[in-house]
Amino acid sequence: MRIKRKLVKLLWAAIIVSLPFLKIGGESAIRFDIPLLTLYFFGTDIRIHEFFIVLIAAIFICLLFILITLLFGRMWCGWLCPQTVLVDFTAFTDKFKKGFLYRLLSLFLILLISAVVGANLIWYFVSPYEFFGHLLKWEISQTIWRFWIVLTAIIFLNLVFIRRKFCVTVCPYSKLQSAMYDNKTLVIAFDPSKSDDCIKCMSCVKKCPVEIDIRQGLHQACIYCGECIDACKDIMKREGKDGDSLINYFFGLPGEKGRIVRQGVVMVGFVTLAFLIFLIYLLLKET
Numbered sequence: 001m002r003i004k005r006k007l008v009k010l011l012w013a014a015i016i017v018s019l020p021f022l023k024i025g026g027e028s029a030i031r032f033d034i035p036l037l038t039l040y041f042f043g044t045d046i047r048i049h050e051f052f053i054v055l056i057a058a059i060f061i062c063l064l065f066i067l068i069t070l071l072f073g074r075m076w077c078g079w080l081c082p083q084t085v086l087v088d089f090t091a092f093t094d095k096f097k098k099g100f101l102y103r104l105l106s107l108f109l110i111l112l113i114s115a116v117v118g119a120n121l122i123w124y125f126v127s128p129y130e131f132f133g134h135l136l137k138w139e140i141s142q143t144i145w146r147f148w149i150v151l152t153a154i155i156f157l158n159l160v161f162i163r164r165k166f167c168v169t170v171c172p173y174s175k176l177q178s179a180m181y182d183n184k185t186l187v188i189a190f191d192p193s194k195s196d197d198c199i200k201c202m203s204c205v206k207k208c209p210v211e212i213d214i215r216q217g218l219h220q221a222c223i224y225c226g227e228c229i230d231a232c233k234d235i236m237k238r239e240g241k242d243g244d245s246l247i248n249y250f251f252g253l254p255g256e257k258g259r260i261v262r263q264g265v266v267m268v269g270f271v272t273l274a275f276l277i278f279l280i281y282l283l284l285k286e287t
């Protein structure tokens with residue numbers, strides 16, 4: 001699972017970085033051109049007076065998030081959230097204690113990553129081809145410089161000082177998630193039927209990036225990273241128990257029968273689908 005998660009995160013990061021470079025109909029696949037007040041979206045030009053389409057798209061994305069959360073809980077947080085992806089890619093900072101030189105090198109690498117991520121955000125507004133053309137001639141406008149520096153500074157401070165604290169304190173999605181769950185939502189939990197097999201090695205707790213003990217029950221801070229599952233799996237393998245983790249994914253509580261199709265899922269799914277069809281219709285009308 002650890003490898004799968006890494007591959008998914010790498011693929012996701014590659015998509016986010018490369019999307020502005022991808023050209024469809026001579027324009028970026030997704031980019032909002034500020035001077036022209038036009039959103040380029042996979043070959044469709046949406047002008048400012050047609051922005052009700054963006055509103056429909058925003059409603060669709062919110063509904064999709066509710067549906068995914070209702071079904072799979074915080075899978076987004078553990079597998080795809082940009083904060084998780086960036087924190088994982090900069091996990092080398094966890095070895096800060098290794099010494100001054102290591103710390104300095106880590107900070108420099110984080111600064112470089114922050115600058116690339118900051119530039120990547122700008123490419124969703126300024127074509128990356130234009131951006132690099134101007135950068136090579138040292139002709140980037142003052143406004144873009146300022147934005148780039150501010151974005152780089154925010155990302156750098158976040159990656160050095162905040163990291164996972166963001167997920168357990170201010171993340172609005174984490175605060176709303178419990179309102180979107182029902183009793184059959186996918187959770188990561190300790191299987192009490194196997195509690196006799198637990199050797200209390202604490203490996204699952206030590207590996208947890210948000211420092212919780214999932215054996216004590218479900219916890220709002222859990223970001224579904226799956227580290228505890230893999231940690232326990234390694235221990236069980238070492239103990240000769242076929243690598244069967246005591247912590248796992250369950251639809252509903254461990255021991256209960258999971259059910260994907262249920263009233264809430266059907267209702268939210270139906271409304272989401274209706275918005276998707278309407279959105280596709282509006283986009284096709286614009287092409």
Ligand code: SF4
Pocket residue numbers: 188204207208209210211212213214221222223224225226227228229
């Ligand atoms: S309890 Fe497990 S899945 Fe949840 S955050 Fe901790 S390690 Fe990740």
Ligand code: SF4
Pocket residue numbers: 197198199200201202203204205215231232235246247
């Ligand atoms: S890693 Fe597994 S065996 Fe070790 S304390 Fe956690 S649940 Fe128990």
